[in-house]
Amino acid sequence: MSGAAPAGYAPPTGPGGSGEPTPPARRSRWLLVATVAWAVLLGVLTWVSVRDDGPTVREQRSLAQAGPVVDRAVGELVAAAGDRAVALTPARTEPGCRVTPLLDGATLERGVEILDPAADPRAVLTEVADRLPAGWQAGVRVTGDGPRLRADAGEFVLVEGRPAGDGRLRLTVRTGCRPVGDGYRTPSAQGGPEADALAAALRALAVPAAPAPELLAAPCPGGDRQARTARVTLDPAPAAPATALAPAAGRAVLFDTPEGYAYRAGAVTVALTGGDLTATTPCR
Template identity: 80%
Template structure:
């Protein structure tokens, strides 16, 4: 056969036309990339704008009332011949809810001062008084007794000895979207502030910083419980001698770990450098 081109036939001068299979492969790749981009955009919009679809996505603003009620339950359960004080809330930023959304953790706490008492017995008594739905219990670990409970809505309760005759009961949300943020219950000055001022005068530190006021709703619609607290620097050298006149014989305890007394419905306690005046649930 000669190398001349046949009449009426044009030899190929460029690349071959893509086969149908190659065209389909390119089309599928383009669709896959577009779908991935669309899913990313929809996820971002949903996280930003949509309401929570599972409980773990509830914001701090939504979890806050659950935490506050849990704190009130703890105050009521810890009542007795002890000093019970509210601790200011703490918000820890920087955790990750999803790869596209940062979050924060809300923590509140109640501090119980009971010098000479067995921490395990204190925690067990408190656990027995908590709502049955919390399934509260105390177990002994290598670090001492621990109270664990579930306050609902993925809000966890933990109790443990804090040293110097103190037990700390903590309530935590875990990592949540911030949303509108947490708003602590309003705390207004009342008999706690007056009792704290009287104690400061007796200790010779009337010019101490303005007290931090903390509140929590009591169970059953009672309360709220309040605490007014200041940090003294340095700690008073002989608090029992200074506070005995204002205590007027209503002393709860007088020990190396602290001093506490009742003044009407208010419990005033000095533990280390922390001076608190609190009203609990039920007065």
């Protein structure tokens, strides 16, 4: 009797048959091996990229790594303000954001305030934008809320500027959400005449018990100097600052308006806006 299967009859596919399907367990093992191998390959490629390549996404730079970029950007903004009265604002680190669904992060923001109540905000922002490094691609546009400066300081650090009221323009430098790493460390201030100028202003205002001043610093372009601000917040704000500060200001008054009062004491700019008293050594 012939062993050939009759026409139209499918041969058996049991164990040992040439048409035996792959058992489910064996197929699952191969899928697991392939998945693990792919994950290992991606991990190796990521490590090599982080080690050898520049950052291509913000998440590749921690807050500790982005901090010096922010500090240098602040110095560039001070220099771009030229002879105008400026003051550094305190750094703000805000935790609680999410870098990825599995990784917590934080944001860093530093700033510079330009104090010039009589100036046109758009003109000042345009002047600042024109003086910033060409690679930042800084520009100013007019929105429904007024003029806005925007620039890219590199390493995914954003620079923005806008009117802030009370005769001030606020320039901010932001990192966006980053891994914290070792955290942000403020630049060590070298100290200078701004502390003495602030103390003289406090004496002129007859502040009985002023809080300890906060000293802020940022490297000027070139890295050989620092911009520094010594600042205190007075509560309540002085009622008649112009009268009290006029003897210290002499003929070096920069502005005397309802929004504030500012003068030069040598190379230092002293300004009082609201309750914020600042003394700043700029990058000139």
